[in-house]
Amino acid sequence: MARIVQKFGGTSVADIDRIKNVALRVKREVDAGNEVAVVVSAMAGTTNQLVDWTRQISKLHDAREYDAVVASGEQVTAGLLALALQDLGVNARSWLGWQIPLRTDGVHGKARIEGIDTALMRERMAQGQVPVVAGFQGLGPDNRITTLGRGGSDTSAVALAAALSADRCDIFTDVDGVYTTDPRIVAKARKLDKITYEEMLEMASQGAKVLQTRSVEMAMNHRVRVQVLSSFVDLPGTLVVDEEEIVEKEIVSGIAYSRDEAKITLVRVADRPGVAAAIFGPLADAAINVDMIVQNVSEDGKATDLTFTVTKADLDRAVKVLEENRGLLGYEDLSRDANVVKISVIGVGMRSHAGVAQKMFRALAEKGINIMVISTSEIKVSVLVAEDYTELALRALHSAYGLDAA
Numbered sequence: 001m002a003r004i005v006q007k008f009g010g011t012s013v014a015d016i017d018r019i020k021n022v023a024l025r026v027k028r029e030v031d032a033g034n035e036v037a038v039v040v041s042a043m044a045g046t047t048n049q050l051v052d053w054t055r056q057i058s059k060l061h062d063a064r065e066y067d068a069v070v071a072s073g074e075q076v077t078a079g080l081l082a083l084a085l086q087d088l089g090v091n092a093r094s095w096l097g098w099q100i101p102l103r104t105d106g107v108h109g110k111a112r113i114e115g116i117d118t119a120l121m122r123e124r125m126a127q128g129q130v131p132v133v134a135g136f137q138g139l140g141p142d143n144r145i146t147t148l149g150r151g152g153s154d155t156s157a158v159a160l161a162a163a164l165s166a167d168r169c170d171i172f173t174d175v176d177g178v179y180t181t182d183p184r185i186v187a188k189a190r191k192l193d194k195i196t197y198e199e200m201l202e203m204a205s206q207g208a209k210v211l212q213t214r215s216v217e218m219a220m221n222h223r224v225r226v227q228v229l230s231s232f233v234d235l236p237g238t239l240v241v242d243e244e245e246i247v248e249k250e251i252v253s254g255i256a257y258s259r260d261e262a263k264i265t266l267v268r269v270a271d272r273p274g275v276a277a278a279i280f281g282p283l284a285d286a287a288i289n290v291d292m293i294v295q296n297v298s299e300d301g302k303a304t305d306l307t308f309t310v311t312k313a314d315l316d317r318a319v320k321v322l323e324e325n326r327g328l329l330g331y332e333d334l335s336r337d338a339n340v341v342k343i344s345v346i347g348v349g350m351r352s353h354a355g356v357a358q359k360m361f362r363a364l365a366e367k368g369i370n371i372m373v374i375s376t377s378e379i380k381v382s383v384l385v386a387e388d389y390t391e392l393a394l395r396a397l398h399s400a401y402g403l404d405a406a
Contacts, residue, residue, distance in 0.1 A: 001033050001034055001035065002034045002035070002167040002168065003034065003035040003036075003037075003125075003164060003165070003166045003167050004029055004034050004035070004036050004037075004166060004167060004168050004169075004170060005036075005037045005038075005039060005157055005160050005161040005164065005166045005168075005169045005170070006025070006026060006029065006036060006037070006038050006039070006157075006169075006170045006172065007038070007039040007040070007041075007135065007153060007154065007156075007157035007169065007170065007171045007172060008022050008038070008039075008040050008041065008081075008172045008231060009041045009153065009171075009172065009173045009174070009231075010041045010042055010043060010044040010045070010046070010047070011044050011173070011174040011231075012041075012172050012173065012174070012231035012232075013040055013041065013042075013043050013044075013077050013080075013081065014043055014044035014045075015043070016080070018231075019077070019080050019081055019084050020084050021231070022040075022081060022084070022172075022231060023081060023084035023085045023087075023088055023090070024088070025172070025231065026038055026081075026085060026090065026092075026130060027085065027088050027090050030090055030130060035125045035126075036125075036130050037121065037125065037130065037131045037133065037160060037164060037166075038081065038130060038131070038132045038133065039133045039134075039135040039153055039156050039157040039160060040074060040077040040078050040081055040132060040133070040134065040135055040153070041073075041074060041077065041135055041136065041153040042073025042074050042076070042077055042136070043073065043076065043077055046073035046076070047070055047073050047150075050069050050070045050072065050073055051066075051070055053069065054066050054069050054070070063108035063109050064108050064144050066108065066109060067108045067109060067137075067144070067145050067146050067147045068144070068145050070147055071097070071134070071136065071137040071145050071147050074134035074135050074136050074137060074153070075094075075096055075134050077134070078094040078095070078096070078132045078133065078134040079094045081094075081132050082094040082132045085130060085132070090130055091127075091128050091129045091130065092129065092130040092131075092132055093124070093129055093130075093131060093132065094131075094132045094133075094134070095121070095131045095132065095133045095134065096133075096134050096137065097133075097134060097137035097138040097139055097145065097146075097156075098138075098139040098143070098145065100116060100117060100118070100120075100121060100133070101116075101117055101138075101139045102116050102137075102138040102139060102156070102159070102160075103115045103116070103117075103138060103139055104138035104139065104140055104146045104148070105140070105141070105146075106140045106141045106142060106146070107146075108140070108144075108146055108147070109147060109149065110147075110148065110149040111138055111140065111146035111147065111148055111149075112148075113138060113148070113155065113156075113159050113218075116159060116160060116163040118160070118163045118164050121164070122164065125164075133156065133160060135152065135153025135154075135156035135157060136148055136152040136153045136156060137152075137156075138156075148214075149214075150212075151212035151214075151215070152212065152214075154171060154211055154212040154214075154215035155212055155214045155215040155218060157169055157171065157215070158215045158218045158219045158222075158224050158226065159218055161224045161226075162218065162219075162222035162224050166224070167225070168224075168225045168226070168227055169219070169224050169225070169226045169227070170226075170227045170229060170237075171211065171215075171226060171227065171228050171229070172229060172230065172231035173210065173228065173229075173230065173231070174230065174231075174232065175210060175228070175230060176191065176229060176230035176233055176235050176237060177191040177192065177228050177229060177230075177235075177236075177237045177238035178191070178192050178195050178200065178203070178208075178210050178228055178238040178240070178254070179191050179192065179254070180192065180253070180254045180255065180398065180403040181254060181255040181256070181257075181394055181398055181403070182208075182257070182394070185390070185391050185394050185395070186394050186395050186398045188398065188399075188403075188404035188405045189398065189403070189405070190403070190404075190405040191238060192238050192253065192254070193236075193238065193239065194238065194239045194240075194241055194245065194246050195238055195239075195240055195241075195246075195253055195254070196240075196241065196242070196243045196246060196253075196348050197216060197219060197220035197240060197241070197242065197243075198220070198243065198348060198379055199253050199254065199346050199347060199348055199379065200216050200240045201213065201216045201217060201220060202256070202344065202346045202377075202379060202380045203254050203256045203346055204216050206256035206257070206258055206342065206344040206346065206380070206382065207256045207257050207258030207259075207260070207342065207344075208254075208256045210228055211226070211228065211240075216240070219240060223242060225239060225240070225241055226239070226240040226241075227239050227240070228240065243348055249347075249348055249349045250347055250349050251347050251349035251350060251353045251356060251401070252345050252346065252347035252349065252350070252356065252401040252403065253346060253347040253348070253349075254345075254346050254347070254403075255343065255344065255345050255346070255394060255397050255398055255401075255403070256343075256344045256346060257341055257342065257343045257344070257390060257393075257394060258341065258342045258344075259341050259387060259390070260311050260312050260313070261291070261309050261310075261311070261312065261340050261341060261342045261384065262309060262310055262311065262312045262314075262315040262336065262337065262338040262340065263307060263308075263309050263336070263337040263338075263340050263372060263373070263384060264307070264308055264309070264310065264315070264318060264319065264322070264334065264335070264336050265305060265306070265307040265334070265335045265336075265337075266279065266305065266306045266307075266322070266329070266331040266333075266334055267305050267331060267332050267333040267334070267335065268303040268304070268305065268331060268332040268333070269303060269304055269305070269306050269329065269330065269331045270302070270303060270329075270330045270331075271302055271303055271304045275329070276295075276306075278325075278328060278329055279306065279322070279325075279329055280308075282321050282322075282324075282325050283310075283318060283321055283322075286317060286318075286321050288310055288314045288317060288318050288321065289310065289311065289314070290308050290309070290310055291308070291309045291310070291342075291375070292308060292309045292342070292373045292374075292375045292382065292384055293306070293307070293308040293309075293373075293375075294306075294307050294308070294373045294374070295307075303332075306331075307372070307373055308373075309340070309342070309373065309384060312338055315336060315338060319334065319336055322334060339386060339387045339388070340372065340384050340385065340386060340387055341384070341385060341386075341387045341389075341390045341393075342382055342383070342384050343382065343383055343385060343390070343393050343394065343397065344380050344381065344382040344383075345360055345380070345381050345397060345401065346379060346380050347379060348379050350378065350379050350380075350381075351378060351379065356381060357374075357376065357381045359400055359401065360381055360383065360397060360400070361383075362400075363396045363397055363399075363400035364383070364385070364393060364396065364397070366396070367389075367392055367393070367396045369385050369386075369389045369392065369393055369396075370385065370386070371383045371384070371385060372384040372385060372386075
């Protein structure tokens, strides 16, 4: 007998028929003799509607009441799925975040999990009950409802799997696994049987939408085996596992991209110690995250150009902060460009193979694609290119690294 946590996303529970289909999947695991806990998201579109209502009521809304409103979507799904399971003869009961309890810090809207008390849930599961848990929500220090941020139900599921010492956490979504790149753009993309935590973390943080970044971090920290699979087809998914479980390691496992990038260039910044701190300090104070950074070589030893990226959502605020500090920073001009895309090649095999970056640069050059910014890590090389070249770059790199399906 295995202990499994199953998580179903918004598209999987989008309407009553799909909730009934989910109930059949859960029953299948129960009938196989497994202990099962289920985590659910709100029905597709529900959270967006709830968020929109809070903004219509008050643009500068109280974050605590915002959480009380948007957490209600998962409550509806949990209750409906529990009813659907009961109708199939499965002993099921809905659980909200405060009933477990799933304790978080007090940062409303993007709370972090601090602990989960699973004693009562373990007892009920041992008696044959299936807990249906409302994802995305927890209980803050002041005993008020908190939410974990968009995509937080993935984090809820992985955290619950860790707390329950589950054998596996199955994340059901609208795709049947993790692909080498976006199959909507690259027709020859192929599904991976396994991917390491480190690779999945890089894929998620570099733009892949399959799993929320925080959920992958938690899975890696607690060594929770995660399977990504579709709730619409009966096919094996992709296992996210420890590197030791993968015998044959690809040099490059996948290619991710993010359109949520914007480039800022400060022209002729004083080339002196402390200038970078003077630029990025005010941005950090404004909670603006800077990603890729490149500084041109100063020819005269007096001034240099500095280019970096922020998210598109932060672009206007970043420019405002920089313009307010122009006298202190002493740059001559500022240019901005939101029509860029970050493309990343990812693979644990890079640790032991040279020439990965060179192959990337050559493949892009052969297609006439200019690279604006480069950044690297131990298992990743990222470049910034014009957004118009997204599809061409992805297809060229996918072929260059031998990832195309036969």
